Amino acid sequence: MRDRRSWRQTRALVTGASSGLGRAIAEDLVRRGAKVVLTGRSLARLEATAAELIRGGADPERVIVAPADLTVQADRDRLFETVRDRLGALDLLVNNAGVGATGQFDTHDAWVLRRVFEINFFAMAEVSRAALPLLSEGVEPTMLVMGSINARRGLPGRVEYSASKFAVSGFVESLRIEWRRYGIHILQVNPGFSATPFDENAVVKTARVSVADWRTTPPEAVAAAALRAVEKKKREITLTGKGRLLVLANRFLPRFVDWGLSRWLLRHFPDSPALRRGKPRQQVGRVS
Ligand SMILES: NC(=O)c1ccc[n+]([C@@H]2O[C@H](COP(=O)([O-])OP(=O)(O)OC[C@H]3O[C@@H](n4cnc5c(N)ncnc54)[C@H](OP(=O)(O)O)[C@@H]3O)[C@@H](O)[C@H]2O)c1
Numbered sequence: 001m002r003d004r005r006s007w008r009q010t011r012a013l014v015t016g017a018s019s020g021l022g023r024a025i026a027e028d029l030v031r032r033g034a035k036v037v038l039t040g041r042s043l044a045r046l047e048a049t050a051a052e053l054i055r056g057g058a059d060p061e062r063v064i065v066a067p068a069d070l071t072v073q074a075d076r077d078r079l080f081e082t083v084r085d086r087l088g089a090l091d092l093l094v095n096n097a098g099v100g101a102t103g104q105f106d107t108h109d110a111w112v113l114r115r116v117f118e119i120n121f122f123a124m125a126e127v128s129r130a131a132l133p134l135l136s137e138g139v140e141p142t143m144l145v146m147g148s149i150n151a152r153r154g155l156p157g158r159v160e161y162s163a164s165k166f167a168v169s170g171f172v173e174s175l176r177i178e179w180r181r182y183g184i185h186i187l188q189v190n191p192g193f194s195a196t197p198f199d200e201n202a203v204v205k206t207a208r209v210s211v212a213d214w215r216t217t218p219p220e221a222v223a224a225a226a227l228r229a230v231e232k233k234k235r236e237i238t239l240t241g242k243g244r245l246l247v248l249a250n251r252f253l254p255r256f257v258d259w260g261l262s263r264w265l266l267r268h269f270p271d272s273p274a275l276r277r278g279k280p281r282q283q284v285g286r287v288s
Helices: 020-031 043-055 073-087 110-136 159-182 219-231 241-252 254-268 281-287
Strands: 011-015 035-039 063-065 092-095 142-146 185-190 236-238
Touching: 011 020, 011 073, 011 110, 020 035, 020 043, 020 092, 020 142, 020 219, 035 043, 035 073, 043 063, 063 073, 073 110, 092 110, 110 142, 110 159, 142 159, 142 219, 159 185, 185 219, 219 236, 236 241, 241 254
Parallel strands: 011 035, 011 092, 035 063, 092 142, 142 185, 185 236
Antiparallel strands: none
16 A cells, blocks of 8 residues: 555544544654644643644644544534645544443443444444545545454443444444445454553443453554554454454354353452342352
């Protein structure tokens, strides 16, 4: 791909660029010389990222900040006007913004499911739709969509999030074929647990045990792997050994994975009503 279009010639839009993985990808792109529109809701955090990049030597003309709440159509319209004005066309869309939610589904109000889908799925899909005319005018255009290990194996305690990411996978898989007629390539990136404020920013957090200690992969490593996959025109990448193992085990030994995750759930939610059914309560307590 880079034979024909260098990173310096790349015009990119990165959603969720105010934090975590999106921020790391935007920074990496700018350092490679791409012209990048960074979006997120927090203007302050976007401006701080841009200022740091410019202090580090980036050309201010190539770092464009455009705040938007992607769940709001008027904001999306304004964002894409900015992208058209400043970039003219898009060679790379990084459709990354997303939120988590932890805790058991039956203890959550209905709005949790709606909110998670609103951002992770509907906003992502509408950003894709709005980007199509600009991507169609791009050079070797690519859309990178941020999936998750949860897009390939649902996890207990993350029902809403897993469902939203499975929806992302279905969307990507079907749209990839449809958009071949425009010459647009679509890549899904499934990062494992990465060291970002993802858990703090979750819309609801009722899990009893934190997985903060598992968040060891630096966002910069995810960014580097994601951009390598863009260069190689990969369809999908799954990062971290644990993540790949889980997806593989689930493909061949789904019942074993169910069993393992049931034990994990018992440790995280010792009073799990679903698991108590048919089991004496003290047995649940012993496992936890
Ligand atoms: N970290 C992980 O371990 C991990 C693992 C697998 C997948 N992922 C996926 O990676 C993506 C990024 O997550 P992260 O870890 O970088 O989390 P993060 O640090 O919390 O970043 C989330 C980003 O999404 C933006 N965002 C949230 N709601 C938005 C809205 N309504 N409109 C516009 N932007 C919005 C946030 O910006 P504002 O708050 O400024 O709006 C922020 O920039 C997500 O899709 C997530 O599902 C993360």
